[in-house]
Amino acid sequence: MGAGRRTLSGVRLGAGGVAPVALLALAVLAAAFLCLLAGPFEIGAGRALAILFGAEEGTREARVILGIRLPRVLAALLVGAALAAAGATYQAIFRNPLVSPDILGVSAGASLGAVLGIFLALPVAAIQGMAFAGGLGAVALVSAIGAAVRGRDPVLILILAGVVVGALAGAATSLLKVMADPYDQLPAITFWLLGSLAAVTGGDLWPTLPAVAVGLVPLVLLRWRINVLSLGDEEARTLGIEAARLRGLTIVCATLVTASVVALAGVVGWVGLVIPHLARMITGPGFGRLLPAAALMGAGYLLLTDTLARTMATTEIPLGILTAVVGAPFFLWLLMRGRRGWA
Amino acid sequence: MRLAAEGLAIGHGRVRVAGGISLSAGPGEVLCLLGPNGSGKTTLFRTLLGLIPALEGEVTLGGDPAGRLSRAEIARRVAFVPQAHLPVFPFPAREVVLMGRSARLGAFAQPGPADREIAAEAMERIGIADLAERDYTRLSGGQRQLVLIARALAQEAPLLVMDEPTASLDFGNQARVLGEIAALAGRNLGVVLSTHDPDHALALGTRVVVLHEGAIAAEGAPGEVLTAELLTRVYGVPVSVETLPGGRRVCVPAIG
Numbered sequence: 001m002g003a004g005r006r007t008l009s010g011v012r013l014g015a016g017g018v019a020p021v022a023l024l025a026l027a028v029l030a031a032a033f034l035c036l037l038a039g040p041f042e043i044g045a046g047r048a049l050a051i052l053f054g055a056e057e058g059t060r061e062a063r064v065i066l067g068i069r070l071p072r073v074l075a076a077l078l079v080g081a082a083l084a085a086a087g088a089t090y091q092a093i094f095r096n097p098l099v100s101p102d103i104l105g106v107s108a109g110a111s112l113g114a115v116l117g118i119f120l121a122l123p124v125a126a127i128q129g130m131a132f133a134g135g136l137g138a139v140a141l142v143s144a145i146g147a148a149v150r151g152r153d154p155v156l157i158l159i160l161a162g163v164v165v166g167a168l169a170g171a172a173t174s175l176l177k178v179m180a181d182p183y184d185q186l187p188a189i190t191f192w193l194l195g196s197l198a199a200v201t202g203g204d205l206w207p208t209l210p211a212v213a214v215g216l217v218p219l220v221l222l223r224w225r226i227n228v229l230s231l232g233d234e235e236a237r238t239l240g241i242e243a244a245r246l247r248g249l250t251i252v253c254a255t256l257v258t259a260s261v262v263a264l265a266g267v268v269g270w271v272g273l274v275i276p277h278l279a280r281m282i283t284g285p286g287f288g289r290l291l292p293a294a295a296l297m298g299a300g301y302l303l304l305t306d307t308l309a310r311t312m313a314t315t316e317i318p319l320g321i322l323t324a325v326v327g328a329p330f331f332l333w334l335l336m337r338g339r340r341g342w343a
Numbered sequence: 344m345r346l347a348a349e350g351l352a353i354g355h356g357r358v359r360v361a362g363g364i365s366l367s368a369g370p371g372e373v374l375c376l377l378g379p380n381g382s383g384k385t386t387l388f389r390t391l392l393g394l395i396p397a398l399e400g401e402v403t404l405g406g407d408p409a410g411r412l413s414r415a416e417i418a419r420r421v422a423f424v425p426q427a428h429l430p431v432f433p434f435p436a437r438e439v440v441l442m443g444r445s446a447r448l449g450a451f452a453q454p455g456p457a458d459r460e461i462a463a464e465a466m467e468r469i470g471i472a473d474l475a476e477r478d479y480t481r482l483s484g485g486q487r488q489l490v491l492i493a494r495a496l497a498q499e500a501p502l503l504v505m506d507e508p509t510a511s512l513d514f515g516n517q518a519r520v521l522g523e524i525a526a527l528a529g530r531n532l533g534v535v536l537s538t539h540d541p542d543h544a545l546a547l548g549t550r551v552v553v554l555h556e557g558a559i560a561a562e563g564a565p566g567e568v569l570t571a572e573l574l575t576r577v578y579g580v581p582v583s584v585e586t587l588p589g590g591r592r593v594c595v596p597a598i599g
Binding site (some may be wrong): 001092096097104151221222223224225227228230231232234235237238239240242243280283284286288 | 355356389392394413414415416417418419421422425428430431432433434438442443445446447448450451452453454498555
């Protein structure tokens with residue numbers, strides 16, 4: 001049997017180390033440039049390049065590219081990469097290819113925080129802060145429940161606790177929606193819950209970027225141990241891994257990554273569930289290659305989706321709707337392929 | 344390096360499975376653990392490996408209480424071969440074997456060429472070098488068992504604990520693995536293994552411990568301990584022990 005992995009069409013690609021990741025990176029870069037050109041205000045490729053390299057300043061075109069499209073393209077790349085990377089991580093450490101970044105109540109907690117912020121009419125930065133705190137708070141609560149219930153499968157307890165905390169946060173969010181001002185606050189809440197990059201400015205990216213980086217760096221460094229942990233707690237422990245500690249650290253990192261981008265973009269579903277699957281088909285399950293591939297594919301996927309969201313119709317389509325429309329049927333197809341699809 | 348247990352009581356939380364267990368295995372020894380289903384063999388192994396705490400007594404590895412050693416230190420002293428299982432993600436067999444090197448890597452380190460070399464040698468030894476690139480999840484139960492044994496060898500620990508290493512193997516692979524275990528003991532590894540087949544204990548055990556009804560029912564040299572009377576009592580079916588021409592002894596249960 002040759003050294004290769006099954007891909008979507010059943011063709012074997014070389015499992016070679018850097019090539020797929022480097023190709024993906026190039027493809028994402030090219031896509032990012034093309035998406036900079038997309039929009040109602042037409043700007044040619046040459047002119048856009050000139051603007052990007054600082055040869056043109058102060059014109060209307062420069063303001064559109066640098067002030068409006070570039071932050072949005074960068075935000076889409078960042079959010080997509082972060083969600084897919086977090087999804088790949090959660091799937092590995094929970095040994096379940098069906099879990100997603102919101103499995104531990106991150107999204108539900110972050111939503112509650114943000115909706116509370118909108119309800120209290122706080123400024124945008126404070127709303128993002130509340131979303132971040134809500135996401136981390138939900139996971140802290142889930143972890144505390146996991147630590148309190150002993151003598152059972154710790155992974156199962158964490159996932160069930162995530163469902164419970166997520167449901168509670170969802171109930172509180174619904175209560176706030178009922179109480180919110182239907183003309184002013186409710187549309188803002190709804191839009192946020194559907195996920196959108198429409199309001200992102202260059203300034204929003206700066207606090208998000210380091211938070212995502214701080215979460216991703218330990219995941220990259222621990223990539224070998226995360227592989228071992230995906231065999232199961234007991235087996236990892238007999239191989240010399242402190243399983244509970246490693247999983248705790250990994251959850252904190254992946255949650256930091258997720259909560260930071262949920263605070264920026266709202267709830268964008270499906271990316272963290274579907275993209276790691278696709279990436280795994282190309283790179284195999286080895287986390288060292290899976291993580292960068294998933295991040296790049298997530299970045300590319302969300303970039304294309306967001307570009308569609310802002311150009312398809314005269315009114316902006318919320319991102320969460322598009323990712324669900326694309327993601328849900330794809331996921332169904334994955335399920336129907338059976339266990340082979342985990343490859 | 345010796346693995347030893349003294350006055351061990353095992354169980355989960357408040358549920359006591361067995362007690363009064365003392366055993367020891369060192370270089371060149373093969374300690375076979377026999378006992379009917381549910382007698383606590385797996386619980387005993389989990390306790391010996393420090394995965395669950397002992398209810399009473401203490402496990403020592405090379406003289407140090409296992410409870411005071413880090414997981415990495417335990418893994419450098421004792422390698423464990425679990426029963427073949429099906430993990431979720433299809434790692435190539437080569438990578439599964441390579442995971443045996445984890446206890447010797449720093450927290451942020453990746454296995455290097457030397458580790459890959461050791462993993463390849465371990466697969467070569469077990470005779471599964473041709474499985475290296477195959478997905479572990481697509482191997483047969485027996486092949487997976489052999490991969491796990493190779494992984495334990497790659498761990499390079501002086502002690503080896505094996506939970507029913509022959510359980511999912513066919514006739515030929517059983518003999519092959521038993522031969523490999525004898526060879527490992529010949530290279531001065533200490534082996535503790537559980538088995539459902541008293542013949543295996545007779546064939547390669549230097550000592551045997553029989554676990555029955557929450558205590559050690561018998562302990563000693565397999566040839567002396569494994570009598571027809573003991574096996575009949577422990578397994579609840581009439582068993583006779585025969586000697587083959589050439590001197591090897593086999594256990595024959597009555598069927599029907």
